[in-house]
Amino acid sequence: MDVVMADDRERWALVLGVSSGFGAATATAWARAGFNILGVHLDLRGTLPAAHAVRDGIAALGREVRFFNVNAGDDEKRAEVMGAIGELFAERRAAGHDPYIGAFLHSLAFGTTLPFIATPERPRTISRKQIEMTVDVMGHSLLFWARDAFEAGFLARGSRLYAMTSEGAILAVPTYGAVSASKAVLEAHVRQLALELMPHGITVNAIRAGVTDTPALRRIPGWEKLILASERRNPGRRMTRPEDVAEALVALAVPGTHWMTGNVIGVDGGEVMGSLEGAGEED
Ligand SMILES: NC(=O)c1ccc[n+]([C@@H]2O[C@H](COP(=O)([O-])OP(=O)(O)OC[C@H]3O[C@@H](n4cnc5c(N)ncnc54)[C@H](O)[C@@H]3O)[C@@H](O)[C@H]2O)c1
Helix, strand or coil: CCCCCCCCCEEEEEEECCCCHHHHHHHHHHHHCCCEEEEEECCCCCCHHHHHHHHHHHHHCCCCEEEEECCCCCHHHHHHHHHHHHHHHHHHHHCCCCEEEEEEEECCCCCCCCCCCCCCCCCCCCCHHHHHHHHHHHHHHHHHHHHHHHHCCCCCCCCEEEEEECHHHCCCCCCCHHHHHHHHHHHHHHHHHHHHHHHHCCEEEEEEECCECCCCHHHCCCHHHHHHHHHHHCCCCCCECHHHHHHHHHHHCCHHHCCCCCCEEEECCCHHHHHHCCCCCCC
C-alpha cells in the first residue's frame, strides 16, 4: 500500500510569507499541529516587531522555529536559507532525529498595482521591470524554492506543497493586472510541479482564498470596494479570515490527502459562486 500512515520523521514546515496574513496564521496552526517552523519574510523596521511576535508565538507553543528576513525572490538569499536549513537538519540528524519538510506554503504578497493603460486619474502605467518583478516573486519563486528543497533532500514522500492563489487568476480586476498574471503563472507552476513531483510521492496544490483583510489587500487601490463586494456576495455572509485558510491547511497537510494533487482548492466560504450575486433575484 502506498499510503503513508505513520510518520516517525521529525516534521518541519517551510512558510514563505510567514510574518503576516495567511502565512502567519498557517505557520501558527501548523506549529499547533506538531510541525517545527521555518519561515521566510521581508520586513523593515516598521513591521519587524509584528514578525517577531509571530515567531515568539510559535516558540511559545514549544516548537523549534527559525525565521529568515530576506527577499524570497533573490537567488543568493534563497541559497543562503537552503544552506542554513541543511546545517540545521544535519544537527537534528546528529541528535538522532529524521527531519524533513512535511508541509510547505508559498504565501508571498509583493508587487505593483499600477494599471496597464493610463487614465486621467492614474496616468502612471506599469513598467516591464515592475511586472517582471511581481511575476517573479509571486509566481516563479514557487518553482525555485520547491526545486531547491527537493534537490537538497528536504522534501520527501508525503510532503505537501501549497501556494496561495486568488480569483484574480481567471478574472480581470482593475489595478490587479500584474498580480493576476502572477496567479495564472503560479497555478501553471502548481500543475507542472504536481506532475513532476507525484512520482516522488509529493503533492502540490493551490489554495484559492476569498478576499481577506490583510496588509496586502489594503495595498490594492480600491480595497474598500473589494471588501464590500466580498461581504455582499459571500454565501457565508462575511469575508474570509486568515484562520479559515490555516485551519483548512492543517486538515489538508496529512497523509490521507496523498492522492490529491494539481488542484486549485477554494477556501472562501463559496465566495466564487457568488460572482453574479444579485442577478436572477426576484424583486
Ligand atoms: N488577502 C487576500 O484577499 C488574498 C486572497 C487570495 C490570495 N491571496 C494571496 O495570499 C498570499 C499572501 O497574502 P496576504 O494577504 O497574507 O499578505 P500579507 O501582506 O499579510 O503577507 C505577505 C507576506 O509576504 C512576505 N513577503 C512579501 N514580499 C516578500 C519577499 N519578496 N520575500 C520574502 N517575503 C515577502 C511579507 O513579509 C509577509 O510575511 C499572496 O500571494 C496573496 O496574493 C490574498
